[in-house]
Amino acid sequence: MRFAGGVKALWPLALSLLTVGGAAQARDSLGVFEAWGAFRDPAPAPSGGGPRCYAIAMPVAAKSEGFAAVGSWPRQRVRGQVHFRLSRMRMGDAAVILNVGDRRFTLVAGQVDAWAPDARADAAIVAAMRSATSMSVQTRDARGRGFADTYMLRGAATAIDAAALGCARIR
Template sequence: MFVRRIATALAIVLAGYGTAAAQAPTRIEQFKAWGAYSYKSNGGTVCYVLSVPTAKEPPAVDHGDIFFIVSQRPGQNISYEPQAMMGYKLKDGSKVNVTIDSKNFVMFTKDKAAWVENAAEEPALVAAMKGGSSMTVKATSARGTPTSYTYSLSGISAALSKIETCK
């Protein structure tokens, strides 16, 4: 099941970046809960780390495939961009809240994805991920259902280190 989720995630990532000329992603290495991946797109390399939640709330709802990704696209001057990807459409105008320890981060939503609202806070979110043990992501579906996901942060530092020199 994990392999199917990762394959789905890779397809979603490629589609999300408009990568018609992209090659299939390659898994670089798995670091506990986080995997490091790369693919070629328009002559450049995109690297990212990805994980799936360890818990989903509410349990009786079909959440689809849920992922949290941190990508690095050196050719576009993008370094460590966090993104939450849901298996359902998010409520228009809603926010996604990410909590690590006592630190909170707000993400804006579009369709099935969310990004840090204030891009200047991206490094702080990544630093919190590296220093934390678990992360909670709360969202609201287009149907108005509140959802919550728990991610293990075990392996995130090693996975991010692996893609640090992405070229």
Template sequence: MFVRRSVTALAIILASSGLANAQSPTRIEQFKAWGAYSYKAGNSTVCYVLSVPTAKEPASVNHGDIFFVVSQRPGQNISYEPQAMMGYPMKGDSKVKVTIDSKSFVMFVKESSAWVENAAEEPALVAAMKGGTNMTVEATSARGTATNYTYSLSGISAALQKIQNCK
């Protein structure tokens, strides 16, 4: 099930990044709640860590496949870029709120994905993930449904360390 979801996530990542000629992902290793993956895109390698929520609210709606990804793309000079990926389109003018302990981060929305609004805060979000236990992600669907996801951060540090030297 987790492998199927990670392949689905990769397809979404490839579609959103325009890398149609990329190869299928290779799972490097699983670190508790987080998996480390890589794939070739042209002449470069993309590495990422991925997890699925441990809880989804409200329970009465179909959320689709939900992921949180942190990618490393040395060929594009991108290091540890967090991304929330929803299984549905989000409200266009909404924001996604990520909370770890007492720290909150705002993400901007584009269709079914969200990225840190202020790219300078990406390292702080990743550092908070490494030091935290749980992370919540709040989003609003295009239909106006408020959603909330809880992720375990168990294994995130080891997974990020594994992709640190992605080449």
């Protein structure tokens, strides 16, 4: 299955994610691998975080600005950090559960974002992503209705590797 639109479909998502102060920064496409893209933002972030590289995908039912990403910020010594933008605002106390194949992870979440609780969980999630065919993030929206954002994982491992290589020499 090839992602419809390839780089053209993922590029607006990548631009919207990394817009700072209303002005988009330059990005390098590292490739599109099935439903996943890999990008590098070579310019230092205003917060001093330095360059960053990430693999990113939109949910299967992409009717929102939801996404899944695995990023690296080499100058901050962060590699393989998992991040989800939920497709709906989350109910304040609702748990956010990630199912990857037969593995289940509880995420830490804000109103519309969710992350692994620590670097060890990031590594476990990425390892699970490499061997599964899909993953879903489940929670309840602000009205109390359950929902799930589902992602196909074909191409995820290659995109994650491409993003890691894109920032491998940056320190």
